[in-house]
Amino acid sequence: MRAMILKEFRELRRDHRTMGMLIGMPVLLLVVFGYAANFTVDNVPLAAVGPKAQQVAQQVEVIAQAPFDVVEVDPGGNAATAEDLLQRDSVDVAIDTGQQPPVAYIDGSSLFTAQTSIAAFNRLGDQVTVEILFNPELKTSWVMVPAIIGLILTFIGTIITSIGMVKEKQTGTIEQLAVMPIKPSTVILGKILPYFLLATLDMVMVTLLGMVLFDVPFNGSVGVFAIGAGLFLFVVLGLGVFVSTISQNVGQAIQTAFFFLLPQILLSGFIFPLEAIPWGVRWISYFLPLTYFTMVSQGVMLRGAPLDALWFPLIMLAIMAVVIFTGAVLRFRRNLAPGDGRRSKPKVSA
Amino acid sequence: MSAYELTVRFGHVLALDDVSLQTPTGQITAVVGGDGAGKTTLLEALVDLVPIEAGSVDSPARSTIGFMPAGAGSWSELSVDENVAFVGGSYGLATDVLTTRADDLLTRAGLSDVRDRLAGQLSGGMRKKLGFCLAMLHEPQLLILDEPSTGLDPVSRVELWRLISEAAARGTAVVLTTTYLDEAERAGTVLVLERGKALLSGSPQDVVSSYPGVIVQTDSPTRPQFAWRHGTGYREWWPDDPPKGSTTTALTLEDVSIVASLRQEVGS
Numbered sequence: 001m002r003a004m005i006l007k008e009f010r011e012l013r014r015d016h017r018t019m020g021m022l023i024g025m026p027v028l029l030l031v032v033f034g035y036a037a038n039f040t041v042d043n044v045p046l047a048a049v050g051p052k053a054q055q056v057a058q059q060v061e062v063i064a065q066a067p068f069d070v071v072e073v074d075p076g077g078n079a080a081t082a083e084d085l086l087q088r089d090s091v092d093v094a095i096d097t098g099q100q101p102p103v104a105y106i107d108g109s110s111l112f113t114a115q116t117s118i119a120a121f122n123r124l125g126d127q128v129t130v131e132i133l134f135n136p137e138l139k140t141s142w143v144m145v146p147a148i149i150g151l152i153l154t155f156i157g158t159i160i161t162s163i164g165m166v167k168e169k170q171t172g173t174i175e176q177l178a179v180m181p182i183k184p185s186t187v188i189l190g191k192i193l194p195y196f197l198l199a200t201l202d203m204v205m206v207t208l209l210g211m212v213l214f215d216v217p218f219n220g221s222v223g224v225f226a227i228g229a230g231l232f233l234f235v236v237l238g239l240g241v242f243v244s245t246i247s248q249n250v251g252q253a254i255q256t257a258f259f260f261l262l263p264q265i266l267l268s269g270f271i272f273p274l275e276a277i278p279w280g281v282r283w284i285s286y287f288l289p290l291t292y293f294t295m296v297s298q299g300v301m302l303r304g305a306p307l308d309a310l311w312f313p314l315i316m317l318a319i320m321a322v323v324i325f326t327g328a329v330l331r332f333r334r335n336l337a338p339g340d341g342r343r344s345k346p347k348v349s350a
Numbered sequence: 351m352s353a354y355e356l357t358v359r360f361g362h363v364l365a366l367d368d369v370s371l372q373t374p375t376g377q378i379t380a381v382v383g384g385d386g387a388g389k390t391t392l393l394e395a396l397v398d399l400v401p402i403e404a405g406s407v408d409s410p411a412r413s414t415i416g417f418m419p420a421g422a423g424s425w426s427e428l429s430v431d432e433n434v435a436f437v438g439g440s441y442g443l444a445t446d447v448l449t450t451r452a453d454d455l456l457t458r459a460g461l462s463d464v465r466d467r468l469a470g471q472l473s474g475g476m477r478k479k480l481g482f483c484l485a486m487l488h489e490p491q492l493l494i495l496d497e498p499s500t501g502l503d504p505v506s507r508v509e510l511w512r513l514i515s516e517a518a519a520r521g522t523a524v525v526l527t528t529t530y531l532d533e534a535e536r537a538g539t540v541l542v543l544e545r546g547k548a549l550l551s552g553s554p555q556d557v558v559s560s561y562p563g564v565i566v567q568t569d570s571p572t573r574p575q576f577a578w579r580h581g582t583g584y585r586e587w588w589p590d591d592p593p594k595g596s597t598t599t600a601l602t603l604e605d606v607s608i609v610a611s612l613r614q615e616v617g618s
Contacts, residue, residue: 172421176484179397179417179494180440344406 017255025262031281032266038276041116042067047085049077050097060095066120068093079103086133088309089299093117095128104128108135109302111143112273134219134302142217145210146297147270150290152206153199153229154236158260161195161240162253165332170249174335184336188329192237199233219304228296228310231317235289238325245331264290289324292316351396351492351523356405358388358395358546365391367546368405373492373523377538378514381527382607387543389527390420393496396525409492413441416490416522420497423481426470430461430480433469434487441488448487455483459513475506482513486522493517495526499533511536531604542607549610554603561606563589566596575616578608587612 012018046068048057057070071091074081082094082105092113094105104121106114114132121130135142168174168191177187210216218225239260247253265271267281268290274282285291292313299305299313307314351373358366366388373379381389394400396407397417409415424433434456438448456462459479464472469480478498485493498514499507511533518524518538526537534540535554542550542557550557566586571577572593577586585599587609592598601609 171426172419172423173425175394175399175419175421176417176423178399179412179415180437181411181413181442182440345402345404 017252020259021255024259028262032263036267036272036277036281038272038278039112041113041273041275043275044068044093044113044117045071045091047072047074047077047082047091047094048097049074049081049085049094050099050102051075052097052102053077053095056095056097056102063120063124067116068120079105083133087303087305089295089303089305099129101126102128104130106130106132107303108132108138109143109298110273110275111135111138111140113275114138134304139214141210141214142302143298144270145214145216146301147268147290147294149203149206149210149229149297150232150268150293151265151270153203153233153293154261154264154290156199156202157195157233157236158240158243159254159257160198161192161237162243162247162257163250164195165191165241165244166247166250166253169244169247169335178336184333187336188241188332192241195237195240196233199237200229203229203233216301218301220300221304221306224305224307224310225297225300227307228293228300228314228317231314231321232289232293232296234321234325235317238321238328239289240328241332242324242328245328245335264288267291268294270294286316289317289320292320351407351409351525353392353396353407354405356392356395356407357403358391358400359403360400365400365546366395369541369543369546369548370405371396371525371541371551372539373525374538375491375523376518376521377523378518378536379523379525379539379541380534380537381525381541381543382529382531382534383527383543384529384611386545388546389543390496391546392543393494393525393527396494413488414491416485416488416493418481418485418493418495418498420500422469422477424469424477424484427468429468430456430465430472433480433484437484437487443488451487451489452483455486458516459483460509473506475502475509478502478506478510479513482510486513486517490522493522493524495524497527497529499528499530507533531602531607535603540603542610544611544614547614549614550606558601558603558606561601561609563587563601563609564592564598565601565605566592566598568596576609576612578612 044067046060048060048070053073053075057073060066060068061070072085078098079096082096085091085094086105086107092107092110096103096105106117108114115138118130121128132138168177211218243253243256243260247256263284267277267285268288269285274285277285295313296310299310353371356366356369369392371379371392381392383389391400395402396409397415425436428436434452438452456465459482461476461480461483464476469477472480482498485495499510502510514524514526528534538553540551540554540557541548566588567583568586569583571584571586573586577584585605587605
């Protein structure tokens, strides 16, 4: 028994990934749940439009226990302006002061923000009329499904791709591929394309299923959604390829992929609203591709946001796609052609 | 193909130290050595799978090299036919050419009845033979086989060697690694490696005949640093005349390889 326990500890000590899961994971979970796990939003960006915008903006800021942060005042605006601001995700609440009583338009696609805002306006009684846009019944499924599409793509892209790639290494066939007269780029494309197509198929299936089962609307452009999803796929496939390059077998690949998945599940904003996560932890969210895909998918599906309203998450996804995918492919290429191609080197005398 | 004075280093470990190798057309060249001798590294250096620190490799185009790694050499979740189709397609073989060659190779390898079976479900011997067929599919000028017979039962080893010999007889230059000295004796040229250094090279006959000394069979060795257990007794190497009355036998390739290794160890 003693020998067995000793052997197990010795093996564990040398298995850095498992040690990472044993030590790193509890620390991560503690930090995330301790600081980030917060459904209470205390900073809601608000816009006031219409003739009394200035006056209302001042009043809103002094409402007791109000979480509002007035970021835009547009006396020339109207109801359409307010809706546009919400659609572009410039603010989460827009008050049109041109109506009597003023109408507070609330973005229903930001679930917890909307609930916080409604509670604040309810305290004002009939001084303000509340109208929820994009998710009038504040259905959780409407907000979750667009994000879950991204989560599923992350699973497929990262875990399945890394397994497929690392299998070649584990069975030694990667050397065979390296010796065959096939260009490394052809091998890499040939390995990645099937996963890209399968992930695309999954994405279409899950999106349609979400729409049918949960009545989730698709208010925006399919093209914009496709651009976001395509870029996101490159990022997660790149992560899968990267994981395969730092793993020697399938077990290691799954373990490593898990390290990339967990932060995305917890910090990308679809479980805990980004606005509720303190900056000490929130900065991590902005390095996670799922954060940006969720912005795009919720924006397109629920708010019908146009391309120019989603430029920031799309640009971020594009940058990540270029950096991660290129880096991962170059690393994988090194596995395929570890020799430097120089078949003659002079001997250097000592 | 020729490799001259190859040196390969992995970090601080000198995996190959000034090793040269020639692979004549129509001949089998066997690279022999124990575990960690540098056999696989040498083959990998020949096909640019590891970076060389010094030396040069003069090898034919990749399209004319057949390579079978130390692993299975085939894709376990593809059937025999699917493996053939993938490799044939990768080498750009026309369908009719591929069909003819696959029929011929798989028949000679005794795999024609298992063409629909997944490679992962083949026995060890069958899987190695499939790996060999895949490496030979495009009729390479140079066939590189990394420990093709390791782990095989004696019958499978004989069958695989028949295929290898046939390939050499058809004009292919074959270079293979092995830990079995009886296999090395069948090769045209042998290179004995030990800890990355070439100890001996040449035809098995030349290597044995040019090696100095004799072997004494004894029950109580007097030079323990140059003696090793053989059956119930010992074989002991003497560089010149052994003690009078000793029972001497001729050197074999196995003796020469062991003695060369022991001499390197003791630095004599």
